[in-house]
Amino acid sequence: MGEDILGMAVRYRALIQNSHVRLRSGRHTATFFDARRILCNPMLLKEFASEIIYLIKNRWMYFHVVVGRPPDCIKFATAVAIVLTNLSMSAVDLISSEERKGDIKQPKVEFSPFYAGQIRGREVILIEDVAMTLATLKEMARAIREAGGNLLGGVVVCNRAGDIEEELGVPFLSLINVSEDENWQSWPQEECPLCAKGVPLEWKVDDEKGFLVPATR
Ligand SMILES: [Zn+2]
Numbered sequence: 001m002g003e004d005i006l007g008m009a010v011r012y013r014a015l016i017q018n019s020h021v022r023l024r025s026g027r028h029t030a031t032f033f034d035a036r037r038i039l040c041n042p043m044l045l046k047e048f049a050s051e052i053i054y055l056i057k058n059r060w061m062y063f064h065v066v067v068g069r070p071p072d073c074i075k076f077a078t079a080v081a082i083v084l085t086n087l088s089m090s091a092v093d094l095i096s097s098e099e100r101k102g103d104i105k106q107p108k109v110e111f112s113p114f115y116a117g118q119i120r121g122r123e124v125i126l127i128e129d130v131a132m133t134l135a136t137l138k139e140m141a142r143a144i145r146e147a148g149g150n151l152l153g154g155v156v157v158c159n160r161a162g163d164i165e166e167e168l169g170v171p172f173l174s175l176i177n178v179s180e181d182e183n184w185q186s187w188p189q190e191e192c193p194l195c196a197k198g199v200p201l202e203w204k205v206d207d208e209k210g211f212l213v214p215a216t217r
Pocket of ligand 1: 028029192193195196
């Protein structure tokens with residue numbers, strides 16, 4: 001099962017492996033995942049939603065609501081809800097923003113009153129596209145619990161962050177888990193082992209466009 005999803009992600013360039021990529025932060029890495037390549041392709045999104053559902057149904061018998069953060073995770077959550085039309089579920093949106101604490105951006109999310117009402121007293125599954133750090137997931141869990149939802153756990157499409165379960169105190173499943181994979185590390189340019197070996201840069205995240213372009217462009 002994992003093989004197919006990985007293969008598809010590679011074929012549609014959502015997943016780039018064994019490459020040499022400059023991230024928007026300026027750091028270098030060998031592997032890159034862009035969930036938007038999945039989200040802009042309905043067939044691919046449906047396949048990924050089905051894989052997410054497979055994981056959810058193996059773990060939880062009963063739940064009401066799938067929650068995803070805007071702008072991207074909400075699309076995965078909605079796709080999951082649409083594929084699961086035989087269940088009584090809804091996808092829930094929420095208001096998202098960031099707070100600055102010194103130099104560090106702190107994710108801050110809050111449900112609007114309508115959507116808070118949708119999850120109050122209900123069993124909730126959280127869906128995340130790419131977990132880069134645990135901070136956003138912790139904030140999502142806080143908002144769900146504060147709105148009165150019972151967070152059963154969640155699914156992340158691509159986990160680069162580490163042990164989510166331990167941090168949130170609920171089971172958390174990954175479609176693609178690379179948090180322990182050294183190929184998914186990133187380095188400042190001066191510490192990049194690929195640069196040190198003279199491997200030419202293949203891709204870069206365009207600062208203005210915000211997506212991957214060939215490094216020579
Ligand atoms: Zn490099």
